[in-house]
Amino acid sequence: MKRKIRVKVNETVYEAFVEPHLTLVDFIRDHLNLTGTKKSCDRGNCGACTVLMDGNPINSCLVLAVEANHKSLLTIEGLLANGDLHSIQKAFVEFGAIQCGFCTPGMILTMKALLDQTPNPTEEQIKKALAGNLCRCTGYAKILQAVKAAKSFLKG
Amino acid sequence: MKTFIYDRPKTVTEAISLLQKYKGKATILAGGTDLFVDLKKKVKYFPHIIDIKGIPPLESVGFDSNGNLQIGPLVTMQALSTHPGLLHGYESLSKAASKLGSWQIRNRATIGGNICRASPSGETLPALLCLNAELKLVSVEGERRVPLKNFYWEPGKSAIMIDEMLSEIIIPRIYTKSYGTYKKLAVREAMDLAVVGIAIVGWLDPRSEFFKDIRIGLGSVAPTPIRAKKAEAFLTGKKIEDDLIAEAASLASTEAQPISDVRGSSWYRSDMVKQLVEEAIQEMVTHLRDRR
Numbered sequence: 059m060k061r062k063i064r065v066k067v068n069e070t071v072y073e074a075f076v077e078p079h080l081t082l083v084d085f086i087r088d089h090l091n092l093t094g095t096k097k098s099c100d101r102g103n104c105g106a107c108t109v110l111m112d113g114n115p116i117n118s119c120l121v122l123a124v125e126a127n128h129k130s131l132l133t134i135e136g137l138l139a140n141g142d143l144h145s146i147q148k149a150f151v152e153f154g155a156i157q158c159g160f161c162t163p164g165m166i167l168t169m170k171a172l173l174d175q176t177p178n179p180t181e182e183q184i185k186k187a188l189a190g191n192l193c194r195c196t197g198y199a200k201i202l203q204a205v206k207a208a209k210s211f212l213k214g
Numbered sequence: 215m216k217t218f219i220y221d222r223p224k225t226v227t228e229a230i231s232l233l234q235k236y237k238g239k240a241t242i243l244a245g246g247t248d249l250f251v252d253l254k255k256k257v258k259y260f261p262h263i264i265d266i267k268g269i270p271p272l273e274s275v276g277f278d279s280n281g282n283l284q285i286g287p288l289v290t291m292q293a294l295s296t297h298p299g300l301l302h303g304y305e306s307l308s309k310a311a312s313k314l315g316s317w318q319i320r321n322r323a324t325i326g327g328n329i330c331r332a333s334p335s336g337e338t339l340p341a342l343l344c345l346n347a348e349l350k351l352v353s354v355e356g357e358r359r360v361p362l363k364n365f366y367w368e369p370g371k372s373a374i375m376i377d378e379m380l381s382e383i384i385i386p387r388i389y390t391k392s393y394g395t396y397k398k399l400a401v402r403e404a405m406d407l408a409v410v411g412i413a414i415v416g417w418l419d420p421r422s423e424f425f426k427d428i429r430i431g432l433g434s435v436a437p438t439p440i441r442a443k444k445a446e447a448f449l450t451g452k453k454i455e456d457d458l459i460a461e462a463a464s465l466a467s468t469e470a471q472p473i474s475d476v477r478g479s480s481w482y483r484s485d486m487v488k489q490l491v492e493e494a495i496q497e498m499v500t501h502l503r504d505r506r
Contacts, residue, residue: 061220078220078263081250101251103405105318114292114321120250121322124220125265168317189404190316 063127067092068136076123083107085123086133094134094163105191108164109133113175115168115190134163137170146170149208150201157195165191169205173212181206215253218261222268226352226381229266233377234354236262242379243267244288245322247315248331272326272381281387283345287326287380292317294325294338304385306341306394306413306431313337313398316405326380329362332372332438333407339439340413340431341396342383350382351375359384366438389427392417393498393505397490401477408434409478410486414494418454422503425449430491435470435483442466445491454499463492 060075067090074089083097086109095118098106102117109118110132137144143151146166156162165188172179172187179187184205193201223229233240240262243249252258266272272286275297283304285294294300295312314320314328314337328338329349339362347362351374365373374380394415400406411433419426428449430442445466452458472483 059219077217079215079217081215100254102247102315102319105316108318111321115318116321117247117318120247120319122220122246122250124222125246125267186404187317190318 061124061127063124065123065126065128066130068131068133074123078122078124080123081119082109082121082123082126082131083118085126086118086131089123092133092135096160096163098160103192104161105164105168106161108167108191110167110171113171115171117190132167132170134167137166144170145211146173146205146208149204149211153200153204153207155196155200155204161191161193161195165193165201169208173205173209177209177213179209215250216256216259218259218263220263220265222265224268226269226272226379229264229269230353230377230379232262232264233379236264238376240264242326242330244324244327245290247319247323248327266379277387283385283387285325285383285385287324287329287383289325291315291320291323291325291328291337295320302390303345303388303392303394303415303417306344306396306415307338307385309394310338310341310396310398310411310413313396313404313408319405325383329365329383330372330374330380332366332370334369334436334438335407335411335434336439337398337408337411337433340411340433341394341415342385342431343439343441344394344413344415344429344431345385345388346429348384348386349380350384351378352381353378357381363441368437388415389417391502391505392427393501395494395497395501397494399486399490407477410434410472410483410490411439412487412490412494414491414498416498418499418502422454422499424451424453426451428495428498430466430494432466432470432487432491435472435487437471440469442469442491444469449495456496459495459499460492462495463488466491 096106098104100119102120107119241260243265272288275285291311291314300308397412398408399410413431416428433439445462449462467488472480474480
């Protein structure tokens with residue numbers, strides 16, 4: 059039996075009727091057509107499905123769409139401001155932290171949450187925060203460089 | 215996932231009446247980080263899912279007027295790991311919570327789920343055992359309290375009945391000059407189950423020469439999480455010496471009954487119990503002496 063949900067995604071409020079077993083990642087990708095969020099392991103291991111819920115990173119593959127009722131979500135599409143990339147996104151591009159790009163949206167959102175909550179994180183804190191985002195291409199070094207650069211830039 | 219009927223009760227009374235109504239066909243949904251994996255893998259199926267996140271009192275954590283710590287089952291690992299009041303002794307719990315999974319998982323995974331999952335490697339369980347946690351279980355029949363030490367029977371099986379819900383975790387007040395820690399040995403730095411998990415809570419005499427009270431919790435090295443009671447009794451009241459600590463660690467190791475699996479062999483785990491218990495006790499002693 060479908061349930062009505064009201065969820066804010068990237069500053070837009072959506073209303074929808076969804077089946078209870080529909081996961082949030084499927085709702086975001088298939089119902090809202092926001093395909094920047096990726097579905098990879100579908101088990102909460104890889105972090106490719108990471109979105110921010112009320113400012114905190116979660117694995118959207120392990121959340122039901124109905125659980126997101128009245129919540130505020132940020133997906134990678136929400137980082138664009140007036141056609142301009144967010145500083146973290148610019149840093150990823152500049153430092154070559156993107157190869158296949160599949161882990162990238164999740165990585166960037168986790169880092170946005172970290173830098174919003176901890177503006178000057180240590181390398182240790184960055185690594186611990188990123189532990190739930192796996193990358194098979196880059197070996198993480200460029201990602202770390204990009205995050206450190208973004209951190210400095212955002213601090214001003 | 216196969217479809218199911220989803221309920222989101224607004225009170226504990228509503229939740230337990232649903233549990234009774236759907237007896238045996240329903241499960242509680244809290245964080246979902248364990249349940250949904252099982253549902254997706256088709257290891258489990260429930261025609262009814264009862265989401266208890268619509269009951270705000272279950273999210274609270276705080277001290278009562280007697281200094282006992284009351285934790286609602288919905289308190290997340292993230293909330294526990296960053297709670298500013300979890301000091302002196304309780305750090306064993308916040309440190310354990312901080313080691314579970316990843317930041318994404320910790321933002322959803324709950325202490326209630328960790329307890330009810332009854333995994334021998336449950337991250338918070340050794341610390342909760344050291345802290346003598348008590349569980350409040352409720353159903354339409356009423357309420358009962360079960361000490362955590364009596365809660366686990368075998369891997370995945372606990373004393374909770376199919377129509378019962380965990381409504382609160384109570385941790386008796388602990389001495390303010392105590393120290394707690396949690397050591398996790400794992401193949402990876404994160405996103406891994408413990409190969410061995412060690413929790414320590416204890417305190418020394420006012421001159422920091424003797425062990426006044428020491429609790430040693432062992433995870434992942436027996437069918438359920440356990441306390442190393444022989445090692446604890448051996449240390450209590452004795453003068454602090456390196457040899458003594460090493461001997462206590464060996465004793466703790468004999469109390470473990472680890473299995474061999476993909477994460478480690480039983481002899482390795484036994485060896486690591488000794489290593490980590492020794493390290494943890496030394497850490498406790500150093501910390502308490504520095505604090506003076």
